[in-house]
Amino acid sequence: MAIMKRRRMAAVLGTFVGTHLGTLLAATTLVGGLSACSNPPPPEEPDPCNVQIVTLRIYGDDLINPNENERPRPVVIRLYQLANDLRMQNARYDPILLQDTDTLGEDLLKKDEVTLFPNDVIEVKFERIPEARYLAGAAMFHGPQGHSWKTFYEFPPMPNAPEACLPTAGDGDPLAPQAFPETAFFVVERKIDNGSQFDETMFPDNRDFRKVNLPKASASTDGAAE
Structure with missing residues (x-):
């Protein structure tokens, strides 16, 4: 008889402890969740200014x-962003026209095309x-002559400080770091x-x-991007 009473008491005690232990765990979880919601992780530090947006006008x-x-006829202008200009400087017209990726090899980082019409001006903006x-401009002329179908622009240094991100940065000094350089092809x-x-001055105002x-270059693109 005494044994049966002890068993019933043990069962009741086990039920009581289990119930209240579950409640305690649930409360602990809730408090932890509220704490996480009220204290989000700190935001990441902003990256330094390291983007250069180039404005190119083509007359x-x-x-x-x-x-x-x-x-006169429209002409396609190819714009090549190059790690080095040596291959492009030495290139002939036909290999660039037909096999530019192979001809320029690892120098070629990005390729774009725009169409220029007679008596036209294009303002092209792109991220370097x-x-x-270097930026090389190649005009796909009908009957090109010598090396007159290509020209080059050397990028100024990339901005490396917050003040270089201001629109006026580098004014008067083409060798200063700039965030918004401007140039022109004619x-x-x-x-x-x-x-x-x-x-x-040779063109109407x-x-x-x-x-x-x-377009920006794709992060997954190897070599040239069109």
């Missing part, structure tokens, strides 16, 4: 890319690939130039710019 006169009858040192008949021979934003 075309009214006689660009003439055909056999000297009538950090490893790129297309006259069968020649593309980086400003060494032509400039804005009353034309509107066609604005083009180039």
Whole structure:
């Protein structure tokens, strides 16, 4: 009889302890959850300014890319971001036209194309690939002559301090780090130039710019991206 009473008491005690232990665990979990909600992890520190957005204006006169009858035609302008300009400097027209990726090899980091019309101005904005040192412009002329179908622009240093991110950074000093550098290419008949021979004064001032934003390079892309 005494044995049976002790067993019943043990059973009741076990039920009591189990019930209250479960309640205690649930309360502990709830408090922990509330604590996590009220104390989110601190935000990550912002990266330093290390992006360079380039503005390139491409001017075309009214006689660009003439055909056999000297009538102007639109011309495709290829824009190559290059780690080094040596291969492009030495390249002939046909290998670039037909096999630019193979011809430029590891120098080629990104490739884009825009179409320039006679009496046209394009304003192109793009993000520089950090490893790129040069921008090459290649005009796919009908009947190119010599090396006049290509030209080059050397990127200024990448911004490396917050003050370099200001729009006025680098004013008057093309070698200073800049976040928003600007440059121009000029297309006259069968020649593309980086400003060494032509400039804005040779073109009418009353034309509107066609604005083009180039896509960013894909993170998964190896080599050139179009």
